[in-house]
Amino acid sequence: MENEKQPSKTNNDALHFPKAENPFRLSDLRRAPVENWAAGIPAVKAAFADLMEEKTLIRGTRALFKMNQVDGFDCPSCAWPDPDDERSPLGEYCENGAKALAEEATSKRVTPDFFAEHSVYALSKLTDYEIGKMGRLTDPVYLPPGGTHYQRISWEDAFHKIGTHLNALASPNEAAFYTSGRTSNEASFMYQLFAREFGTNNMPDCSNMCHETSGTALRPTIGIGKGTVKLEDFYDTDVIVIMGQNPGTNAPRMMSALERAKRNGAQIIAINPLPEAGLMGFHNPQEIRGIIGGGVKLADKYLPVKINGDMALLKALELLLLQLEEQHPGSVLDHRFIEEKTTGYEAFVEALRTADYTLTTLAEQCGVEVDDLKAAAAMLAFKKRIIFCWGMGLTQQPNGVAMIREILNILLLKGSIGIKGGGVCPVRGHSNVQGNRTMLIDEKPTDAQLDRLQEFFGFNPPRKQGYDVVRTIKAMHAGDIKVMLSMGGNFLSATPDTNYTAAAMRKLDLLVCVSTKLNRGHLIHGKESLILPTYGRSDKDIVGGQLQIVTTENSMGVVQYSKGMLDPVSDNLLNETQIVCRMAMSTLGERSVVDWKTYHGSYDAVRDAIEQCIPGFSNFNIRVREKGGFYLPNAARDEQRFAGHLGGRAPFTLTQLPDNTLQEDEYVMATTRTHDQFNTTIYGLDDRYRGIKNERRVVFMNAQDIAKAGLKEGDKVDLFNYDDGIERIAPLFVVVSYPIPQRCTVTYFPETNVLVSVNNVVEESNMPASKYVKIKIRKHDARMLKDV
Ligand SMILES: Nc1nc2c(c(=O)[nH]1)N[C@H]1C(S)=C(S)[C@@H](COP(=O)(O)OP(=O)(O)OC[C@H]3O[C@@H](n4cnc5c(=O)[nH]c(N)nc54)[C@H](O)[C@@H]3O)O[C@H]1N2
Ligand SMILES: Nc1nc2c(c(=O)[nH]1)N[C@H]1C(S)=C(S)[C@@H](COP(=O)(O)OP(=O)(O)OC[C@H]3O[C@@H](n4cnc5c(=O)[nH]c(N)nc54)[C@H](O)[C@@H]3O)O[C@H]1N2
C-alpha cells in the first residue's frame, strides 16, 4: 500500500484532497468465453474460495448452513425470498450470498491503530477493492477539523458531538438522514422516528437510486408500490418475462425458482441488451443433478433490446396482442377483467391504433426483429398466468416510470394481475430495502402514516416533504444541508456525478457514518466526521445478556426474523438500534416525548411500537417468531383491489415513445454490476459469466461500433459525458468486444458514476438514470491522467 511506511501526520496530507474516484490504473484484463449457463460447480468452488481467502472458513461455513434457514439469519445480500416450505439442507445460499457473508464475517480488523498509521488521503489512493479488504471496523473514530487521520473516540463523546451539531442547526431541515437497505426493520423504524421527532423528513435512501421508479409507477395504478406475486406463483405460471435484470448475479436464488418454473412447464422471455448467463441456462448447485450436469435451459425467447428500447418493444407487443385478439376474438384479452377492474381501456386502444408508429418502426427503435417480437407476442397471447419481473435495467431509465406502467397495461389487457401465477415482480435489491420503506424511511410520507406516529408517540411530525438522494446532493452543494447521518451504505460512491457529490460532501459540517466496513464514503468527509461501527446481519446481537432477533421484509412482502450467530469482531460495537436511540437521547434530551431508553433496551418494545403505527403488523412479536414469518397485506394481490382513488380499479396509462437519437459519435452507456461486487463493495476483479477476468475498467462495445470508431479490442480509451454543457471524464478504460446492440455500451459502477450528471434523472421518480448515460469514446490520452 502506498504511504504505508510513512510516519503518521507528517506527510503533508492536509495539502491533498482525498480522492473521490478509484485510482486510474489498469490491472491486466484477461478474457474468457462469455458463459451461457449460470451456477453449477464453478459457483460452489467460487463460494468456498471467498470464504478461504477471508480466513473465515470455519466460522463462515458453519454460518452458511444457518443462512436463510428458519432459525438462522437473513442473507445480507439480495432480497429474494426464501421458500415457504422446504429449504435446501445444503443451506439456502448462493455463491454471491457466500461472498457477502465472507465480506462480513472476515476476521480482519480496522482498528484505531490502523487509522493512526494510514492517513485519509493515503487510504483514498487505494481502489475500492483494496479498501474493502481492510476488514471490519472495531471502534468509533473521529476526524477533527483540519485533521488528516481518524482517531479513537468514546461512544459517549461521539454521541455528544452529534447532539451538539444537530442542535446548533438553524433548522432541522439542515440535516439529512440517509439509509441503505440492510438496516433491520427495528433500526429503520427508530431512525425515522428520531429524524421526525428532531423535525425533518429529509430521509434520502438507497431506494431513491433503486426501485423508487417501481413504487412511483405502481402506487397510482395498482394502489401499492410493491410487487403482487409470491414465490409459489413462480411454480405455477405459464410465462415469466424478465426485463432489465441479471438474476444469475444479483438474485441468484431466483434461479432455483426459475428452474422449478421451467420444470413445471413455464416459458421464459428475457429482454436485455446483454445475453446474461443467468437468463440463458442454469445448473442448480444446491442439487446433485445440477452439480453433475443436466441443467435447465431458461430463456425460450431472448430479445436483445437496445438500451432504452423497451418502451418501443412493449408497444410492439401490445400492437401484436391487439391484432391477435382481432383474429381470435375473446381469447387474447380478458374483457371481463377490463370491464370490471380497469379504467381508460378505450382511450388506450385508440391511442395505439392512431399512433404514428408501426410494428416496423417500433422494431427498428427497439432493435429486435419483427419475427422475434411476433414470437414473443404469441407466447403471451393465449396465456393468462404471466409474471413480469424487472430490475435496474428499467428503473434507471429516464422514462422508467412510464415503461413500468406500460408493463401494467399489458397485464391489465390480459387480466393477469392479482391472480395465481400472474402479476408484477419488481426484484428488489438490498436485503431489507423493502422493509425500510414499510418502516417509513421515506422522504414523502403520507398524512395517514404521520397521523399514526403522532397519535401513538404524541409529537407533531413534520409535514413538509423532505429531500430524496438527488435533492440532498444539490442541497449539500448549495450549503443548505450541513449535517448528514448515514445508516449504512456508501453515499459518495453509490450516487451520480462523483466529483460534484464529493464537492457537496466536503461542505458538510459533520458527516456521521454507521458502518460495518470502511469505504470511500468515509474518506470524502465533512469538516468533521465520525465513523460508528456496528454489527452485520450475521453477528450475534446481544442485549441485556440475551441473543436478539431482528426482522426484515423480503421482495415479496414476507416479514421474518433473523438471528446472528458469529461472535462480533470487537466488543466495542453497538447495534444500529442502540446507536439511533443514543443519538436521539443526546440530541433531543428533555424535549423528547419518546421513551428512547426502553427502546434502547428492548427490540420487543420497538416491535410493539411498530405494531401500533404500521398496518399489517398485528401481533408482530408473536407472528414473526412463527415458522417462515408472515405476509403483509396486499390488496392488489389478494383481492384485485387496485387504486383507491379509482374505486379499486387500475387505470390504463397513456405513455410516449422516448426520443433516442444520438449524435454521430455518441453512444448510450448503461452502468451495471459485475458478478464480483455488491454495489460499491468490490469482492474481486472478475465478472465470470461475462468472461472478464482481473479488470473493472472495461467498456463493452459492439464489434461493428469498435471497427467504425477506428478502435480494436483491447484498446485503451477515455470516456466523456457532456450533459449540462460540462465535460465529465472517466479516463483509462479497455475496449471489450461484446454481443451488445450497436451504439449501446456497458460499464461498471461506481467507476463510471463520474459520468452520470446529477441532473440526468428519471421522470417522476427523480432517480439517477444511470442506465442511460450519453457518452463519447476517444483513444486514451495520457494527459487525462494528470493528478488533479
Ligand atoms: N451479487 C450482487 N447481488 C446484488 C447486488 C450486487 O451488487 N451484487 N445489488 C443488489 C441491488 S441493491 C440491486 S438493486 C439488485 C440489482 O440487480 P439488477 O437489477 O440485475 O441490476 P444491474 O446489475 O444493474 O443490471 C441490470 C440489467 O439490466 C440490463 N440493462 C441495461 N440497460 C437496459 C435496458 O435499457 N433495457 C433492458 N431491458 N435491460 C437493460 C443489464 O444488461 C443488466 O443485465 O441486485 C441486488 N443484488
Ligand atoms: N451508476 C450506478 N449507480 C448506482 C447503481 C447502478 O446500477 N449504477 N445502483 C444503485 C442502487 S440499486 C443502489 S441500492 C445503491 C446502493 O447504495 P448503498 O446502499 O449506499 O451502497 P452499498 O455499496 O450497498 O453500501 C455498502 C456499505 O454499507 C455498509 N454496510 C454493509 N452492511 C451493513 C450493515 O449491516 N449495517 C450498516 N450500518 N452498514 C452496513 C458497509 O460499510 C459498506 O461499505 O447504489 C446505486 N448506485
Ligand SMILES: [Mo]
Ligand atoms: Mo439497489
